[in-house]
Amino acid sequence: MTEWSGILPLFKPAGMTSHDCVMKIRRLAQTKKVGHTGTLDPDVTGVLPICIGQATKVADYLHDEPKRYRAQVTFGVSTDTEDASGTPVEKAAIHGKLNEQQVRDVFKQFTGEILQVPPMYSAVRVNGKRLHELAREGKVVERKPRSAIIYSMQIEEMNLDQLRPTVRFTVDCSKGTYIRTLCVDIGKALGVPAHMSYLQRIKSGPFTLDQCYFFDEVERACADHALDKLLFPLDQALLQYPHVEVPAGRVQAIRNGLSQRHLRPGHWNIGDKIRIYAPDGTFLALHEVIETDRDMGVESKPVKVF
Template identity: 35%
Template sequence: MNKKPRTVFRPLHGLLLLDKPAGMSSNQALQQVRHLFRAEKAGHTGSLDPLATGLLPVCFGEATKIAGLLLGSSKAYETTAVLGLTTDSDDADGAPLLERPVPADLDAGRVEAALAPLRGPIRQRAPIYSALKQGGEPLYAKARRGEAIEAPERDVMVHALELIERDGPRLRLSVECGSGTYVRSLVRDLGEALGCGAHVTQLRRLWVDPFTSPRMYTVDQLRAIAEGEGEAALEACLLPIEAGLTGFARIDLDAGDALRIGYGQTVRLPAEPARVPGTVAVHDADGRVLGLGQVDGQGLLRAQRLFSWASPSSP
């Protein structure tokens, strides 16, 4: 029997905007594209549930150093909630818990009244089947063993939550939210506010800041490109690392200061233009991004997280 050839991995740096399919975990999707690109190092910027589809930014190589920034970004979703049934996972992949009739007098006004308290800064209880860790272990691992779990509550931000349309017990909703927000929990709490329960049957992530109009690729599309056009065409699907840093002010350094920041030394920035203290994207004189720096109130720039090529000893 012919064995599948072993993947020979290589250094590769960049960002892939992956359109994750339903029925696959985020890690499974990550591993598939990592092998397609033959990338030595890869990571994603926040899990999507197996049921969910849509944007999963994948970081290759040095781009993994900014994965934490993207993980904390705002995100947008479209979801379908079905009223009248709760499940242990708050979505259609879970076991049914309780079935209740949908109120006969339910109208758009009553739905809006239930949505309103779920907007803005809210306190939210995570689903028990989630990647959130407790005692160093994901909640879903504890839940699968049948352990009793008290899911933690935390503060989250819901920028927008709107009803798009209703079709019987199905509500299609749009959501824009901050980091750590669970759409499944929003739907669960909406169902309880309406008195009949609810669970998610479809969930699609539309964008992740700063990729608000993303050109996404499915695994099948990428595989077809690799097989039909070759590795160079596949690499053309990647975004440069700096595409993930567009939300930060840009600092361009001359050759001497770029060398100093690469050695980990502090650089004094010119007084003009005025510098706002905070995290900045640092570039060299050729426009190549070197990494992230921190500017203080005195106009001093210190290295925060540099890419490997910022070091003077790197090729």
């Protein structure tokens, strides 16, 4: 049996959970070592990087990377789930009450670091139980606000002169950002009920929508024993860290988990991470800087060895 290893940028279809996607890839690739890098709700489509084999070692790093979404907020109705799948809880007639400048001004208020209260229909745990489990029991519990970062938001289209006004936009944000809650909070800032009526993830870390494969392509590749042709190398998840090449004589030492002294380092600080490569381009390890010395150079120790 072939041991696949790499990152599969999957296009997650609507109607499947991220866990469903992982389970299906496990069956197709015939391996248990499969993990995803950032949950998407069942109704949401788009980029879902799947780590297979050795690449599961870098899943957390990819999960921590910024995400980009294309979303739509609909004004005039709020729901219990904060998205279009939920039950309406508030309605308001707002036709003609919103103008473009007003909307643009409010969107600007939500860039930078913001605080969000996790929605009840989410996987956050409170006292050992997931919020969505409590919500389905009809319970509402107090949630502490969480910090998120909105790096940028771009309004793509506004349709304000209709019964239920909509705004379509793209947003670059940190991990853990709830776009549903962002839509609701934008509505609150405008003084109207709102919910998220559409969402697609169009970028996750370095992976974009046009790089993604559909399940039928994955199925064909697995049937042809050619899944490797769809996989990106695992260091693709670590491109945010500097590339460092070590001499051939140090390759085995790095593979054995030893530290490395760098005599011509970049502008690194203690705690910075670096990617270590052999002269032939083989990715060896992810290291962390543990010592900097003006005369002796920089020392790094392994975080993960591949």
